[in-house]
Amino acid sequence: MSGFDKVVHSYEEAMQGLEDGMTVIAGGFGLCGIPENLINQIKKLGVKDLTIVSNNCGVDGFGLGVLLEDKQIKTMIASYVGENKLFEQQMLSGELEVILTPQGTLAEKMRAAGAGIPAFYTATGYGTPIGEGKEVREFNGRKYILEESIKGDFAIVKAWKADRYGNAIYRHTAQNFNPMAATAGKITVMEVEEIVEPGELDPTQVQTPGIYVDRLIQGTFEKRIEKRTVRSA
Amino acid sequence: MSGFDKVVHSYEEAMQGLEDGMTVIAGGFGLCGIPENLINQIKKLGVKDLTIVSNNCGVDGFGLGVLLEDKQIKTMIASYVGENKLFEQQMLSGELEVILTPQGTLAEKMRAAGAGIPAFYTATGYGTPIGEGKEVREFNGRKYILEESIKGDFAIVKAWKADRYGNAIYRHTAQNFNPMAATAGKITVMEVEEIVEPGELDPTQVQTPGIYVDRLIQGTFEKRIEKRTVRSA
């Protein structure tokens, strides 16, 4: 079988090598497009002292929230957290360190890591607590702060379809942080709803080229909705 | 008609407002995916002292090369030039200033301009003439140089299909610099092979969202091949 075939057949294999103290970058926004099963596997592994980088930390009992139950997270880097009681408790007790990062800066930090850019300037956060201790520089009369990239030992992402080589496409706004996360892991693990054969996806429409994917697994997903808003037909 | 309809009906209208001394960012790689007709319109307008930002400068008589005939280009920012005699002549005589920029840095400078990032660090060019006069900084034991973004008064891009709102997709490797160029113009003008109605393109597959496009025109293209390489069937 081709050296480009990234498919693994168990979640054990998918997350093999994850150890205490590692940094894990996770795709997803809220509960949308999160790598549900890879997160559950991290819980199962019981590894501790993790640094998790993700826009949010799930909810009680679902998504990254499950990693709070056994206090597996030491540091959370996110833009918006606290949709869950456990998170609040552990943060207030000091068991959980939280590094709040503006959403766009977080996305760009992941992209930069994948793109070999160690740091970039952004106006976001200048003059706020987020800018404290960071270099300030003026360009064209405006003040910017220096932000560094953020790389993970592992990146866990959720896509819709991928071919065996790991070329992936995302469904609707379940894309969100996943493509950047995919580029920012030393080991990138992707779970998808469907695996297809190479050649089935239009090369121009591939959103994450397989070069970024180390392990690929097909899973089934609950896809819980956080805020169910509907209108009458 | 909707305020989002970007369609214009003449190349005069498409390039209206272009003046002497302006900076124009152009998509394309070699002769692939270049905005042929927009370039010809710039020639027709006869504007002078332009700064052109593009990976290459076309060939004699085609692509950006036509702007050399009446000495319309004052400064060329590119990664690889000189496929044309006129270019060589004007560069050697000092009529044309050339700022050589590594290809990846050039692409990132355009992206950064569109993304509100005034500057970024890259290892590319460190210790070379490209790094001279630029700030050097070490991150994780490696040396990087600071590169600034590059914005255009105009950006001219070529896409394959776009809807009237300017949501565009590219064909094969004719994508190249076009998506970044599209984000980096104060005024972005896009020419395409086919204009379709909003709703005809899958939102997930749009490569340049219409928000970046100010004017859209349908054209016909020669698509000259620079190096015709074929094999027997």
Place this chain on the structure above:
Amino acid sequence: MTLSREQMAMRVARELKDGYYVNLGIGIPTLVANYIPEGIEVMFQSENGLLGMGPFPTEEQLDADLINAGKETVTTINGASIFSSADSFAMIRGGHVDFTVLGAFEVDVKGNIASWMIPGKLVKGMGGAMDLVAAAPNIIVMMTHADKYGNSKLLEQCSLPLTGAGCIKRVMTDLAFVEIDHEQGAFILKERAPGISVDEIVGKTGGKLIVPDNVPEMEF
């Protein structure tokens, strides 16, 4: 009388222009979508990666993979595009969104805004607010003029940790429509709510307030 949230939204909506790409913050700002003036079209950007957000889905359309920045299920309109969070904030940070409306706790005469953190209370995070305020060339803050204890939210200097420095130029409150002159370090009273006196607004404005000779009443 003080304006209702709907009236505030109505007034803000009058600033919309045909062809505007608009980002509405979570909470009161979303009401603006209900009052788009006749004859114009705007397109909504949601910072999780959607341009061309449509109304909530019907039961049949409901899709967990299609949400907005408030994590609500939504739909797309014809001509929508969907992209990554990095591309979404490139769009925002690059100043391509024409019009942004956000809530706040405080703004001050230098255009500073505080909207994400109250020390001593649980901090949930800034989400995309810091990116939005730093990037939006055209932003309106929507909030009540004073808090429930009567303390002004338009201050000489913000007391809470900032969301952004020097970035706010217009504020819509339940009493007035106010501009900020960063150079002068002052609010400028542009319009007042029907029946609200200039004196009341002056009294409820903590920072320096310039009152032009003519301050028209808003009409609804």
Place this chain on the structure above:
Amino acid sequence: MTLSREQMAMRVARELKDGYYVNLGIGIPTLVANYIPEGIEVMFQSENGLLGMGPFPTEEQLDADLINAGKETVTTINGASIFSSADSFAMIRGGHVDFTVLGAFEVDVKGNIASWMIPGKLVKGMGGAMDLVAAAPNIIVMMTHADKYGNSKLLEQCSLPLTGAGCIKRVMTDLAFVEIDHEQGAFILKERAPGISVDEIVGKTGGKLIVPDNVPEMEF
């Protein structure tokens, strides 16, 4: 005898591993594609935005919109992906390409490389070469050991303007396969071309050259 370009390519190709993503520079490096060892698959990246480059097209397949970084018309293989130049160099700069082969004018004992500019001659530009050398964790330079006048191209210090500083660790020439120890500031002779003596290589190497006890001959 000195190696032919084909033999140089053959030897370099032996460094390929199954599943490698590979970028081959314009010119001699492209020959490497002809000698992929049996039983392994590699995928070619072309920096204009293509991963999974296939062979030249037939007349029927010829398409002006599908070219490689050398501006030659190409095809795609099953499992290819196509992306923008920014995404392509993100891939390169981020160190995701496993193996890169480039030509050069000179390299030196510090791993510096000069490959794009000869002062006094017309300068056409570096294209993607500076990005490639700065980023490739695993790069082999392919060039003749000396120029046509017999001057060594493996120097104590590059004399031409650099393409990259301290980034080259392996060089394949028509005489030898050489590693560079940046710390020691020396070339290390790993293999020699069949029938080429160590003395000849020493004589044609400008920079410090460490010669291990055993320097095997390459076999073809």
